[in-house]
Amino acid sequence: MLIIDIHSHCYPTYDLGQWVRATHANLARWAPAPAAVLAVVLADGAGQEYFRAWRSGRCALPPGWGMSADDEPESLRLAGPGAQRLLVVAGRQIVTVERLEVLAIGVCDLIANGQSFEGTLEAIRVAAGFPVVPWAPGKWLGKRGRMLRAALRGAAPGGLALGDSALRPRGLPKPPGLLFGQRQGLAVLAGSGPLPGAGEENQSGCYAALGDIELDVEAPAASLRAHLANPALSWRSVGHRNGILTAARRWTTHARRPAPPAAGRPSA
Secondary structure, three states: OEEEEEEEOOOOOOOHHHHHHHHHHHHHHOOOOOOOEEEEEEEEOOOOOHHHHHHOOOOOOOOOOEEEOOOOOOEEEEEOOOOOEEEEEEEEEEEOOOOOEEEEEOOOOOOOOOOOHHHHHHHHHHOOOEEEEEOOOOOOOHHHHHHHHHHHHOOOEOOEEEEEEOOOOOOOOOOHHHHHHHHOOOOEEEEOOOOOOOOHHHHOOOEEEEEOOOOOOOOHHHHHHHHHOOOOOOOEEEEOOOOHHHHHHHHHHHHHOOOOOOOOOOOO
């Protein structure tokens, strides 16, 4: 069994040790069995190389935690005190020319921003990644929403997935894009989507996808991509989304905050 936050981030404002502890603790809350694999996709944006920094040992881990990596360049394992284990899979966050966000699951190399939506999906596939289009406040409305639904109309189940977010307020109707994608047979995968800003690292792992699958321990990222491409596999969301007031407060704070540095690289 796999519990995976399909959409997490690190930012220069974060306490990276707390990101590790919070991600593991949050995911562990949703585990129905002790043997469940806890995992997170670290979606680095342009100028960010947190995954590679951790894999090369250039990011400090919390006390009691260690890192190990096999030959597969898109995954690493973190081990903490006792039986704490966290699988980290590489990902990329890309912004299209239409200002839609797309996640490339299982991809280390940078994929350029500013391409068309369809061009971005193709670039992810060429990089052997799996594309996920995450919901974000305001991104699926108006002209962009119509464009997205038109693109989803021709999407085959297993070719891409949609991402749900902890920032989507509880108690409100599902966005039309999510409903439309589900009618098309596309999987909806849950992720925390933490924002820049001190303390946001505590959100990582609070909302995740659960799948009754077993990853190949030798190549977990490749195994994950193959499972995501299986249209017969069902996923369900575990954890929690924000209430309306919390979501509004977080988003308003984010909107007022200066943009993070373009080269948001971790310090050695």
